[in-house]
Amino acid sequence: MIMSRSEAPRSEDADAAATGGLVDSLLGGLPAEAVLTDPDVTASYANDMASFCPAGTPAVVVLPRTTEQVQHVMRTATALRVPVVPQGARTGLSGAANASDGCIVLSLTKMDRILEINPVDRIAVVEPGVINAALSRAVGEHGLYYPPDPSSWEMCTIGGNIGTASGGLCCVKYGVTAEYVLGLDVVLADGRLMSTGRRTAKGVAGYDLTRLFVGSEGSLGIVVRAVLGLRPKPPEQLVLAAEFASAAAACDAVCRIMEGGHVPSLLELMDRTTVEAVNDMAQMGLPESTEALLLAAFDTTAPAADLAAVGALCEAAGATQVVPADDAAESELLLQARRLSLTALEAVKGVTMIDDVCVPRSRLAEMLEGVDRIAGKYQLTIGVVAHAGDGNTHPTVCFDPADPDESRRARDSFDEIMALGLELGGTITGEHGVGVLKKEWLAREIGPVGMEMQRAVKQAFDPLDILNPGKLF
Amino acid sequence: MIMSRSEAPRSEDADAAATGGLVDSLLGGLPAEAVLTDPDVTASYANDMASFCPAGTPAVVVLPRTTEQVQHVMRTATALRVPVVPQGARTGLSGAANASDGCIVLSLTKMDRILEINPVDRIAVVEPGVINAALSRAVGEHGLYYPPDPSSWEMCTIGGNIGTASGGLCCVKYGVTAEYVLGLDVVLADGRLMSTGRRTAKGVAGYDLTRLFVGSEGSLGIVVRAVLGLRPKPPEQLVLAAEFASAAAACDAVCRIMEGGHVPSLLELMDRTTVEAVNDMAQMGLPESTEALLLAAFDTTAPAADLAAVGALCEAAGATQVVPADDAAESELLLQARRLSLTALEAVKGVTMIDDVCVPRSRLAEMLEGVDRIAGKYQLTIGVVAHAGDGNTHPTVCFDPADPDESRRARDSFDEIMALGLELGGTITGEHGVGVLKKEWLAREIGPVGMEMQRAVKQAFDPLDILNPGKLF
Known part of the structure; x- marks a missing residue:
C-alpha cells in the first residue's frame, strides 16, 4: 500500500490547484515533490490495515524529510485549522492512521535515517x-x-x-x-x-x-x-513445539511454565483452526490432529536444558507430543508456521478482523473457551493465535466481506470478544491500540473519570483538536 | 524520622481547635486517631532527608487507612483550597515530601497492606x-x-x-x-x-x-x-571487586564491560574518598591505595564464568587487582561496603548533599574527572559512588553545616556538578527526582517548551494547584 517515490505525482499536477490555500501554504516550506495532491494518489493513503474502520478523503499528502518541514506542516495546519493524520507504513490494525475528510496526511516514511x-x-x-x-x-x-x-x-x-x-x-x-x-x-x-x-x-x-x-x-x-x-544480542533461540488435546491443557502448560519461574524468549499458542489454516496455505505438515500447539523458545546460554524443563511441564499438563528443535534451522521452521498464522487465517475467507485482547495469563484458558463459544454462537470461523506467555490473544475472525450477514456477525462477535476480555480482568487492546476500531470500547475499559483525564491530556497538547481527531475518543 | 503510632497524639489535643474548620472537616470522614494536630508532632513530619530544602509548617497531619478516607481528605482540601503534601517514609533526597505552610500532610504509611x-x-x-x-x-x-x-x-x-x-x-x-x-x-x-x-x-x-x-x-x-x-527470583549473585589506579581506568572498564555485551546484575563504582570513608567508619579493610573500586555482579546460572570474563576486561583496562568472590558470603561483604558508602560519607563532616546526575556511560570518566576538579576548586571533600553501569553518579558533597562559608561552597559545587552533567549530555536527576532541591534546574534541562507542556499536564490534573504545590516547578 505504500507509494514508491517514482509514482508520486508532481505538485504542479492540475488537481493541486483545487486544494487552494492549503497546498500553497504547504509549498511555502516543502519542496514540490513532498506535496501530493492527485486524488488517485492521495486516496491510496486513506487507510491502514484495519477492517471495518471508516476512512475519509485526504486533501493532501505531505512527505517531509526534515524536522523543519514537519514544523512547517504543523504551523500551516494550526493556522488554517486543518486536521493532520500522521502515518508510518500504515500496517496498523486499529484504523489509527486512517485519513479524515479534508485532512493533511503527514507521512513520516521519508524521514528514515x-x-x-x-x-x-x-x-x-x-x-x-x-x-x-x-x-x-x-x-x-x-x-x-x-x-x-x-x-x-x-x-x-x-x-x-x-x-x-x-x-x-x-x-x-x-x-x-x-x-x-x-x-x-x-x-x-x-x-x-x-x-x-x-x-x-x-x-x-x-x-x-x-x-x-x-x-x-x-x-x-x-x-x-x-x-x-x-x-x-542474545544467543540464537531454540524452539520447542508441544501438542495438546485441548486448548485448556495448553493454557495450563503456560501457567505451569510461568509459575515455575521460566523466562522463555517466546511462548506462543496456535489453536486448531490456525494450524489447519497454515497447513492449507503452506503445506507445512503441522500435526492436524492437535487442538492446540504451543511454541516455547529460550535464547539462554543452555537452551536445551530450558527446553527439557519446559517440555516436562508440558507433559505434566497433558501434552500429547513434545518436540524440541535440535538446531536453529528446525527452530526457524516452527517459527515460520507461527509467523504465517495471520496470513493463513486471512486466506480462509478473504478478510479477517484481528483482535488483540489481553487477559491475565491465569485466565487464558477461560478466554480461549469463551472465544470458541462465541464462534459457535455466531457460526463463524475464529482462529486464535496468542502471545500466550503474555495472555495476549489474537482471536481472528474470518469472514467474507461480500456476505452482509456474515460481516455483521463478524462485527458482533468482535465486540463480544472484547466484552469477554474485560470480564476476565483484561484489556481490550494488548498491542494494537484503540484507533477507530475500539474507541467505543475505551470508555468501557477505563471508565468516565479515566476518560475525562485522558481528554484533559489531549486538550493540554492539542487545544484545537487538529492532531488525528476522531481517533482514541 | 517516622513517628511510631503510639506516639501519635489524640485529636482531642487542645491544639486541634486552633486549626478550626479544616480539622473539623477532616474529622467528618476520618477517625480521631488519624488526624494529628499537636504542633510538636506535626512539625516532625515537615521534612524528607534532603539537605538545603526549605520546609513549612503543616496545619495538620492525616494518616488515612482506606481509599475512602483519602478521598475525604482530597474533597476537604479542594473545598477549603488547602494544599496537600503526600508522604511515604520521607526518605527522599530532593525535598519532594517537605511540608508547606498550612498544608495537610497526607501520610500514606498506614495503608500498608x-x-x-x-x-x-x-x-x-x-x-x-x-x-x-x-x-x-x-x-x-x-x-x-x-x-x-x-x-x-x-x-x-x-x-x-x-x-x-x-x-x-x-x-x-x-x-x-x-x-x-x-x-x-x-x-x-x-x-x-x-x-x-x-x-x-x-x-x-x-x-x-x-x-x-x-x-x-x-x-x-x-x-x-x-x-x-x-x-x-534470579540465582544468588556473585560479586567481583576490581581496583584501579585511576577513576578513568575504572570507567574504561565499565565501557568495555557494557560494550562487550555483558549484563551484570550490579556494576558499582566507589572512588578513593568513599573507600576511605567506609574504612574509617566500618574498618572493612578495603584497599586504601586504590583510586577507584569497581564492583560487578552476575546473578546468572554460571556467574563464575561471567566474573572471569569481566575480570579479564578489568585487567585489560588496567585494573591493579581483581578479586572475584568465591561465594555468597564474600559477595555480601563486598556489597556491604557499597551499601555503607553514603552513611560513611555523611560521617566525614556531619552532613552531605547527595547528587544523582546521570550521564551516558560513555561520558562517565569525564564526569568523575569534572567532579574531582570541582572538589578542588571549592576545597571540598566530594566522594563519588556511582551506579556505574547506568552512568548514574552520586557525587556526595561533605560539609559542616555550622560553617556558613563551607555550606555556601557546598551548594555552589552542587550546582556546578549539575551543570557538568548537562554539558555531558546527561540529566540532573537519574533517580532522586526534582522536588525542591532541583526545581530551578529542571527548566535548564528540558527547556521552555518542555516546561510549558509539563505545566499544562499539571494544570489538567490539578487546576487549583493544591497537590504538593511548589515542588517540581
Missing part, C-alpha cells in the same frame, strides 16, 4: 520512518538487539511502533516498545519543537512525557526523532 | 504504604522478585518509590520502578477515584497515565493502590 548507534551507551537515535527490520539489522551488526518485533516488522516503521506502542513475539521476555523509548523530539500541534526524556540509562527530570507519547496514536504531537534503548 | 501476590500472573497488588523490603521478602516466599532497591529499601514505601520513580543497585540489569508499575488507583485532586493501566502483562488502551504518575512526586494525584509486575 538511522542517526546513531552507540554500543557503549546501548542506544540508537533514529528518525520515525526507519523500518523496524532495518533498525534490527543495523544494530545487529554492532552485536546489539532492538527487541520489539511486531509481525509487520519488515514493513512497519519505528514511528508507527511508537505511535501504537507495538508489541510482538519477544514481549514475554523483553517487553514492549514503550520500554525501549528513552527520549523523543516531538513537533507539537502549533509547530514548536519539544524534547522529552534522555539519552542516559536512567532519568526522572519532570513528568514522563516520553511514555505519554508512546501509544498516543499521533494525537498529541509528531515524533520526529527517537532515542531508543538497545540490549546486547 | 499487601493485597495480592500472584505467581502465575507475576504481579503483586499493594497499598502505597508497604515498605519496599517487606514486599521484596513477601514475594520472595513465592519465588518471585521485585527488583527496585533504593538504598533506603528497609524504610522507604512503594508509594514513595512510585512518587519519586526510584532506582537502586539493580537497575543496570532490571530497570527502575517505572518498569514495574502496571496499574494504579489514584485519588484525584477533587477526591474522585481513577484507575489507570492494567493487571495484564501488556496493554495499550488510551494514554499511559500510569507512567505519568510515576515520578510525579504527588503533584498529580494520590496513589492508593498499585499493581506491580514481578520477575522470577
